[in-house]
Amino acid sequence: MRELVVRNCSVLVVPEVGECRVDEAQDIHIRDGAITAITATGAQPDGLLDSADARSADDVEVLDATGLLAVPGLTNSHTHSPMVMMRGAAEDMSIDDWFNRKIWPMEVNLTPERVKVGARLACAEMLLAGVTTFVDHYSHADQIAEAALESGIRADLAPTFFSSTGTEGRDAAFAAAREIRTLGLSVANGRPPRITASLGPHAPYTVTDEDLRRTAEVARAEGFRMHLHAAETEDQTQSSIDRLGVTPIEVLARTGVLGAGTLIAHGCGIRDSDLPLMEPFADRTAIACCPKVYLKLAMGSTTPIKSLQSIGIPIGIGTDGAAVHNTLDVWESLRLVALTQKQREQEAEWMTVSDTLRLATRGGATAAGLTHLTGAIEPGRRADIALLDLAAPHHQPIHDPRASLVYSTRASDVVHVLVDGDVVVRNRTLTTVNLPDIIEDARSLAHTLVDLSANSTIQTYAP
Amino acid sequence: MRELVVRNCSVLVVPEVGECRVDEAQDIHIRDGAITAITATGAQPDGLLDSADARSADDVEVLDATGLLAVPGLTNSHTHSPMVMMRGAAEDMSIDDWFNRKIWPMEVNLTPERVKVGARLACAEMLLAGVTTFVDHYSHADQIAEAALESGIRADLAPTFFSSTGTEGRDAAFAAAREIRTLGLSVANGRPPRITASLGPHAPYTVTDEDLRRTAEVARAEGFRMHLHAAETEDQTQSSIDRLGVTPIEVLARTGVLGAGTLIAHGCGIRDSDLPLMEPFADRTAIACCPKVYLKLAMGSTTPIKSLQSIGIPIGIGTDGAAVHNTLDVWESLRLVALTQKQREQEAEWMTVSDTLRLATRGGATAAGLTHLTGAIEPGRRADIALLDLAAPHHQPIHDPRASLVYSTRASDVVHVLVDGDVVVRNRTLTTVNLPDIIEDARSLAHTLVDLSANSTIQTYAP
Numbered sequence: 070m071r072e073l074v075v076r077n078c079s080v081l082v083v084p085e086v087g088e089c090r091v092d093e094a095q096d097i098h099i100r101d102g103a104i105t106a107i108t109a110t111g112a113q114p115d116g117l118l119d120s121a122d123a124r125s126a127d128d129v130e131v132l133d134a135t136g137l138l139a140v141p142g143l144t145n146s147h148t149h150s151p152m153v154m155m156r157g158a159a160e161d162m163s164i165d166d167w168f169n170r171k172i173w174p175m176e177v178n179l180t181p182e183r184v185k186v187g188a189r190l191a192c193a194e195m196l197l198a199g200v201t202t203f204v205d206h207y208s209h210a211d212q213i214a215e216a217a218l219e220s221g222i223r224a225d226l227a228p229t230f231f232s233s234t235g236t237e238g239r240d241a242a243f244a245a246a247r248e249i250r251t252l253g254l255s256v257a258n259g260r261p262p263r264i265t266a267s268l269g270p271h272a273p274y275t276v277t278d279e280d281l282r283r284t285a286e287v288a289r290a291e292g293f294r295m296h297l298h299a300a301e302t303e304d305q306t307q308s309s310i311d312r313l314g315v316t317p318i319e320v321l322a323r324t325g326v327l328g329a330g331t332l333i334a335h336g337c338g339i340r341d342s343d344l345p346l347m348e349p350f351a352d353r354t355a356i357a358c359c360p361k362v363y364l365k366l367a368m369g370s371t372t373p374i375k376s377l378q379s380i381g382i383p384i385g386i387g388t389d390g391a392a393v394h395n396t397l398d399v400w401e402s403l404r405l406v407a408l409t410q411k412q413r414e415q416e417a418e419w420m421t422v423s424d425t426l427r428l429a430t431r432g433g434a435t436a437a438g439l440t441h442l443t444g445a446i447e448p449g450r451r452a453d454i455a456l457l458d459l460a461a462p463h464h465q466p467i468h469d470p471r472a473s474l475v476y477s478t479r480a481s482d483v484v485h486v487l488v489d490g491d492v493v494v495r496n497r498t499l500t501t502v503n504l505p506d507i508i509e510d511a512r513s514l515a516h517t518l519v520d521l522s523a524n525s526t527i528q529t530y531a532p
Numbered sequence: 533m534r535e536l537v538v539r540n541c542s543v544l545v546v547p548e549v550g551e552c553r554v555d556e557a558q559d560i561h562i563r564d565g566a567i568t569a570i571t572a573t574g575a576q577p578d579g580l581l582d583s584a585d586a587r588s589a590d591d592v593e594v595l596d597a598t599g600l601l602a603v604p605g606l607t608n609s610h611t612h613s614p615m616v617m618m619r620g621a622a623e624d625m626s627i628d629d630w631f632n633r634k635i636w637p638m639e640v641n642l643t644p645e646r647v648k649v650g651a652r653l654a655c656a657e658m659l660l661a662g663v664t665t666f667v668d669h670y671s672h673a674d675q676i677a678e679a680a681l682e683s684g685i686r687a688d689l690a691p692t693f694f695s696s697t698g699t700e701g702r703d704a705a706f707a708a709a710r711e712i713r714t715l716g717l718s719v720a721n722g723r724p725p726r727i728t729a730s731l732g733p734h735a736p737y738t739v740t741d742e743d744l745r746r747t748a749e750v751a752r753a754e755g756f757r758m759h760l761h762a763a764e765t766e767d768q769t770q771s772s773i774d775r776l777g778v779t780p781i782e783v784l785a786r787t788g789v790l791g792a793g794t795l796i797a798h799g800c801g802i803r804d805s806d807l808p809l810m811e812p813f814a815d816r817t818a819i820a821c822c823p824k825v826y827l828k829l830a831m832g833s834t835t836p837i838k839s840l841q842s843i844g845i846p847i848g849i850g851t852d853g854a855a856v857h858n859t860l861d862v863w864e865s866l867r868l869v870a871l872t873q874k875q876r877e878q879e880a881e882w883m884t885v886s887d888t889l890r891l892a893t894r895g896g897a898t899a900a901g902l903t904h905l906t907g908a909i910e911p912g913r914r915a916d917i918a919l920l921d922l923a924a925p926h927h928q929p930i931h932d933p934r935a936s937l938v939y940s941t942r943a944s945d946v947v948h949v950l951v952d953g954d955v956v957v958r959n960r961t962l963t964t965v966n967l968p969d970i971i972e973d974a975r976s977l978a979h980t981l982v983d984l985s986a987n988s989t990i991q992t993y994a995p
Contacts (some may be wrong), residue, residue, distance in 0.1 A: 156928070157935035194925035290734040349596035365939075367880040395939035396926045406578040408827035408868075421624040462657040463859045463943070464979035465619070465971050467825035472620035476828075476858035480926070508928050515929035 071130075073099040073490055077110045078456060080446055081474070083141060083430050086231055089323055089423040091470045097139060099452040102490035106448055132492060134456050137484060138470060140426075141445050142201025143399040144222075144433025146385025147296075147334040147357035149207045150216075151179075151187030153194065154511060154518040155392035164302070168331040168530035171201035172392055175489035176208075176527045178518050184209035187518075188216035190511045193504055194397050196222055197497065198480035199455030201488045203397075204332065204357070204387070204437045206269050214249045214264050218256060221493040223453060223503045225437045227269030227296040231528055232277045239280050241395045242269060243287055250293075261442055261451065263489060267332065272298040273320040274305065274532035294353075294438045295331040302368045305532045306338030318343035327354060329525045332436050334387070336377070337363055337370040344380050350508035351381035355436040358428075359389040360405040366393060371409050374428075375419065385436025386429045398480045403429040407475055452490040534560040534593075540573045541597035541919060544937070546604060546893050552886040553914055554933045560602060562915040565723055565953035569911055595955060597919050600964060601933060603914035605664025605686075606862040607896025609848025610759075610797040610820035612670045612840050613679075614642075614650030616657065617974060617981040618855035620800055627765070627829045631993035636857055637886065639671075639990045641981050647672035650783070650981075651679035653974045656967055659685055659859045660960065661943035662918030664951045666860075667820070667900045669759055671688045671734050677712045677727050682962045684956040686916060690732030690759040690971060694991055695740045702743050705732060706750055713756075724905055724914065726952060730795070734781040735761040737768065737995035748788035757816075757901045758794040765831045768995045769801035777843025781806035790817060797850070799840070800833040803945045807843050814844035818899040820898050821891075822852040823868040829856065834872050837891075838882065861943045866892040870938055885934040904991055915953040920945045 075097040083089050098106040098114050106114035152172075154521040156411040159171035186209065195203055202223040205213055222484030226249050230242035246266040253264030255432050268277040270284050276297075288295050300306050300317040309317050318339055321327045327346065338358075339347075347354055358372040374384050384401050388394040394402075410420035434444025443453040455476075459465075459482060464473045486494035493501050538560040546552050561569040561577050565977050569577035615635075622634035647670065658666055665686040668676055673691040680687040709729040716727030733739040733747050739760075739912035751758050763769050763780040772780050781802055784790045787972040790809065793816030802810075802819075810817055811919045821835040837847050849865050857865075866888050873883035897907025920937075922928075922945060927936045948956035956964050 133839045151924075154929065155931070156940070157930060157932040160932060160935045161881050167880075190925055197925065302765060321841050352854045360873065364875045365880065367874045367878050367882075369875075369878055373796075395935065405871075408824065412827045412832075415832055417626045417630075417828065418624050419830075421655075454614060460971070461863060462616075462653055462660065462967065462971060465653060466617065466975045468619065468621040468978065468982060469623060472623045472858065476623075477619070479942045479944055481942055504925065508923070508925060512929045515931065519931060 073130045074284045075132045077135050078137045078139045081140045083427050089426050089471050096339035099335045099490045102494045104448050104450050104452050137456040141430040142455050143429050144388050144437050145200050145203040145399050146433045146436035147387030148203055149390035150205050151184040152390030152392040153191045154187040157521045173526045173528045174521050175519055177523045177525045181209045181212050183514055185216055186510045186514050187505045188213040192216050192220035192222045193507055196486055196494050198398050199398050202437050203404040211244055220489055221488050225265045227267040229269045231275045232269050232280045261345040267296040268296045270297045273317045278324050281324035281326050285329040298334045300338035301335040303338045303370050304416035308532050316343055322346045336372050350382040355383045357385045357387040357436055359387040360409040362393050371413055383432050383435040384428050385433040400478050400480050422475045425475050432531035452487050454487040455483050455487040458484050536593045538595045538597050539903045541600045541602045544603045546890050552889050552934050562953045567911050567915050600919040603918045604893040605918050606892050607900050608663050608850050608862050609896045610850030611666055612853035613668050615649040615655035615853030615855040616654045617650040621982045636991045637984050637989045638685050640986045640988045644672045644675050646977055648675035648679055649973045649977050651676040652970045653684045655679050655683035655972055659949055659957050661861050662946040663862050664916035665900050680939050686726045686953055690730040692732045692741055692953050694734050694738045695743045730757045730759040733760045736780045741787050744787035748792040749794040756819045761797045763801035764798040765975040766801045766833050771995050779806055785809045799835050811843040819898055820848045820850040822850040823872040825852045825856050834876055844895035846895050846898040847891050848896040863941050863943050885938045888938050915950050917950040918946050919948040921947050
């Protein structure tokens, strides 16, 4: 048994409903990666005869967190982690040009090695920022799994496929998901696996109804969730209606995707008329909102979180890929969720600091398929925790630490990070991987990703 | 003569029009606070017989900036710096409640000491973030001037007044502006003063036409600029039309404010019909855009930058006060300008990274009344420079450093900061003031600012 006590921190308590609060002077007791108790600093954990404090100092690692605030590790609920390799390579473009002139032609250059180098960099960036889980959608996902395991981060990985690659491409993606799931279990040592898999059809406009139907069948039969893009913009929804007579959400309903359980990225084009179709599956559906992308690509709308929450759909917060978001910083994303939701609803009292923090933590856990496993600092959850220092001038004086987290925090305020009870970032330094090597590898390969000389593309954006 | 060479940095070149670029391996030569030359590292500055490199090492300070990117120091074009003392104290509220239930009742508690403590903290936060100039609007502005001088930051300070304080309050604010101007000149040692003053009527809805007219007269007679809030929201514009039959901009035109030269904060409610009134005064008008505030207060619109630029009006970027913006981080603000302008115009190709950087630098200089003095790294300008390290994973790999600056930079990437050639931040540490003392003072007084027990207010928001 491995034990750890995070000593003398404040703790952000995020209840399932209502206001968040901060409890001061707390010890977080962790055994075999799980939170076993949270006690007033120095007090004995109730009912834990064999508690950390009762043992000799040799048995228990103590992480002194005096002056720090413990926050549930954030979840990046939708990303394409290896796209960090294209960061800044497609700026100031319409969504059509971004896909058709830059990103999809660049992705002709993807190789397992390049994907792995990108994923390693992405895991490093996220962990240093206090992101302890990410939900990914990309090709060569086996490489991403290896990078994630190496770094110690938690991840759910969906191997992407398009119907343009035929039944073979589709089935290869299913096989990749199975292998990742097996890998995650094989290294879990009896704990809940850090690495899980979902099935990853790209979107209703790039995957046929037949392939969506088949994916839903495999998901049901083998206990996978799905993760796809749908109703990304109002334009996509209108185009779907024009072409097919139905909205993208209706496509997901009629192909069984909603029924099988799915994380939908974006959903900015979800209409009120879609809600009754989604409501019966609210227990197995989630939406990831990535607002920086909607603004940057001038997509014209954002996720209708208020409507979706009214029918019980859980919401997570994501960055999407860094080729458009430029960072994998969920602090930035959650702040933008608060700001853009207030704007969308024209209601400054809406999307409060407490509600925003809940989306980035509990909501993210559900989006990742990990409800009850991560997303809160409470006994029974895995110890996925970010410890922040709010002493810098951009936070001071602190009238409300919850507001500090939403509106003042920079990722650089994160000092230590735990995933599954392991200290993966200590004093702002990764303990699991060699960051200079990762950056050097990424730099040396960066030019290969943005090479357009093949004059080819993996796909055409014409939703 | 004091000489400094910033050695072996990259330099962000922000031209008056067109794309920004980054020149690598440059030395920036500084004498008596002014940039005298920019040369390839190691080369002799042309035509400078008495150049730094020709002198003995004793005469010249060298700041090794290997691996760093030199960026023109940013300008915070509109803020109320001492409001950092109320950071996080009024969250999730409508604009009416924010003013009437929180901020203006809290400001009953303002004292010279509390304003100074807040301003000292604000100057520290801004300098550490690479903000070298701020344009302020607040009461007890003499205290802000002292805090700014002590920190070494550049500032233009407008002592705020409302007509509710009568002729006496108005004239006292004019006198305060005169005193600040005199103070700035008295400590300038023959250089352009770091501290300048503007006249600060609060807004057309809190200051009578008569007082606006009088302010414009004093401004013309004594060579001041003005700085006020106007057309902050569409609602304000509509309310002005309903009450007075004219828009806020028409009020500024008929009272001579536009003609005398004014920095207008926000202007989200500026209508197309206002543009012909503003165009004749484009040479002496500027607008400060603070988008985080417009989103957070659900104000419904943002500054119509495209229309304003079409008639030649310069635009700066600001944070507004930290009681709503929560930080004084202009990197955050400039990113939001890019994102929200793309959204406003529904045009992802608009407000490019180059244009955004130009607003935050050259635009800010003009907003501060300091055109040609700051806002660019070029011979003849004062040496107001931020040196950033873009080596961290959230920037890597770098395909476009301009995109890194707009979309990836955190204020924590700022390493060294120069104002007027003085190194005021070295290795992320303020050289001019004692930060722990400043934070301790702010903490100890914070509760006094948010005390509502007086059950009073300085003003009512009913525009």
